[in-house]
Amino acid sequence: MKTFLRGLTLAIVVLLSIVAWTVLPWPVLLVMAVLFFLWTRFTRIGRQAGSATGVGISTLPQRVGSSSVVVVGIAGVVAVLVSLLAMGVGYRETLSKSGSADTAIVMRGGSASEVSSVLDHASVTAIAEAPGIARDAAGKPIASPELVVAANLPLKDGSGDDGSVQVRGVGDEAWTLRPDVKIVAGRKFKPGLRELVAGKGAQRQFAGLEPGHEIKLGSQTWTVVGIFDSGNALGSELWGDADIIASAYRRGSSRTSVFVRLTDARAFDAFKAALAGDPRLQVDVDTTLHYFSKQSEGFTKVISIIGMIVGGIMGIGAIFGALNTMFAAVAARAREIATLRAIGFRGPPVVVAVMLETMLLAALGGLLGGLIAWALFNGYSASTLAQGTVGSLNFELRVTPALLWTGLKWALAIGFIGGLFPAVRAARLPVTTALRES
Known part of the structure; x- marks a missing residue:
């Protein structure tokens, strides 16, 4: 019964420690670390724990081989976990940079994304007349009716396969609305011609997207005349004249969305209310910041789940590696631990060490x-494949300080579990038995 209760107590300690380590913010953990340090300095048991720890650490060079098993095993877990989570962070950052609180997107009511939305010409005109929209120097509303379609292009990886790219039909208003979109090679497309400009992300992924090259979109030939950089999700698209793209894809005068720049972020509620109160319109309105951030939620959640599952499976292996290593270390140091116990060191200092x-x-x-x-x-x-869109999204992985902190917490949690049971065994081992085993 005592053995069962001891095992149950250890299991509860492990569970509570991991939960606390996962949930508590770093300032609280820092305070706990400071309190622990003070305990090792100003209490008798704490000083014993510090002395025993020093003795154990001093013997690490003699156990480089076995100790490296723990270090390398945990390093592998952390490297895989952080790299997987970095995908989600990079994806989310790329999409969130595509929007702002003072710009809005209008789509047909009930549309999950631009590609599933259709707005007729009358609706587009009514949206541009709504209050709250900023105006340019000529007094014209900064509203950009846009058309999004899908196209297939050969990938640049040499596999011979095609990939899906998002083609956006825009007018002059799109450049005014998005001043961060800059042409970095070639020139802008000319209205009325089958010309395209490609984002840097799309150029990295698809073949033939160099200024002066011709590509096939459907049954028609288009000329790539420029490359643009936006630093966000738009860099994975191709842009062309909205009227020409609509004609090529038989979309008439319809558009999939209207982007507008508001006078300021506070004007959004009035703008949304005005469109909701217009009987001619059945539309959904959102800030571009919220819209694009929402697009990343599904992918980020999936990547996080995969990362945790893979990290957990690898972590179990690392825990067993740590258990084996530390049990072996305790066995090799049995005489040393027994001597410490014989001269007055109690069980807790040995466990802590x-x-x-x-x-x-x-x-x-x-x-x-x-x-x-x-x-x-x-x-x-x-x-x-971008969540909620029709084209591939090019993004960069981001290993942030927050992810590194998450990886370190996982490492210490693995170390805690891997060291607890060998530590308890060392503290419970009778002095005479330990001397006989050594």
């Missing part, structure tokens, strides 16, 4: 794994 040694190895593994993930994947270009 073994735990701190394991946590130190885990921290080294976490830092190494984070460094590997940052060196290999921070800024790495990737592409995927």
Whole structure:
């Protein structure tokens, strides 16, 4: 019964510790670390724990091989976890940069995305007349009716396969609405011609998107005349004249969406209310910041779940590696631990010493794994099918300080579990038994 209760107590301690370590913010954890340091300095048991820890750490060079198993195993877990989560962060940042609080998007009511929306010419005209829209120097509303369609182009990876690219039909208002979109090579397309400009992300992914080259969209030939950079999701698109694209895809005078610049962010509610109160319109209105951020939620959630599952599976393996290593270390140091117990060291200092040694190895593994993930994947270009759109989205992985902190927390959690049971065994081992085993 005692053995069962002890095992149950250990399991509860492990569970509560992991939950607290996951939920508590870093300032609270920092305070706890400071309190622990003060405990090792100003209490008798704490000083014993510090002395025992120093003895254990001093023998690490003699156990480089076994200790490296813990470090390398945990580093692998952290590197994989952080790199996977960096995909979600990069994807979310790319989409969130595509919008702002003082611009709005209007689509047909019930449309999940631009591609599923259709607005007729009368609706487009009515939207542009709504109050709250900013005006340019000529007094014209800054409203950009746009048409989004899908096209297939050969990928640049040499596989011979085609990929889906998003083609956006725009007018002059689109450049006014998005001053961050800059032509970096070639020139803008000319209205009335089958000319396109390609985003830098699309150029990296698809073949033939160099200024002066001709590409096939459907049955028609188009000329790429320029490359633009936007620093956001728009960089994965091709842009052309809205009227020509509408004619090529038999869309008439309809558009999929209208983007507008508001006088300021506070004008959004009035703008939305005006459109909702217009009996001619059945539309949904959102800020572009919220719209594009919402597009990233599904993908980010999936990547986070995959990362946690993969990290958890690898973490279990790392825990067993740490358990084996620390049980072996405790067995090799049985005489040393028995001597400490014989001269007056109690059980808790021994537990703390073994735990701190394991946590130190885990921290080294976490830092190494984070460094590997940052060196290999921070800024790495990737592409995927954009959630809620029809084209591939090009984005860069982002290894942020928050992700590195998450990886370090995982490493220390693995070290905590891997060191707890060997530490308890070392503290419970009778002195005579320990001397006999050594």
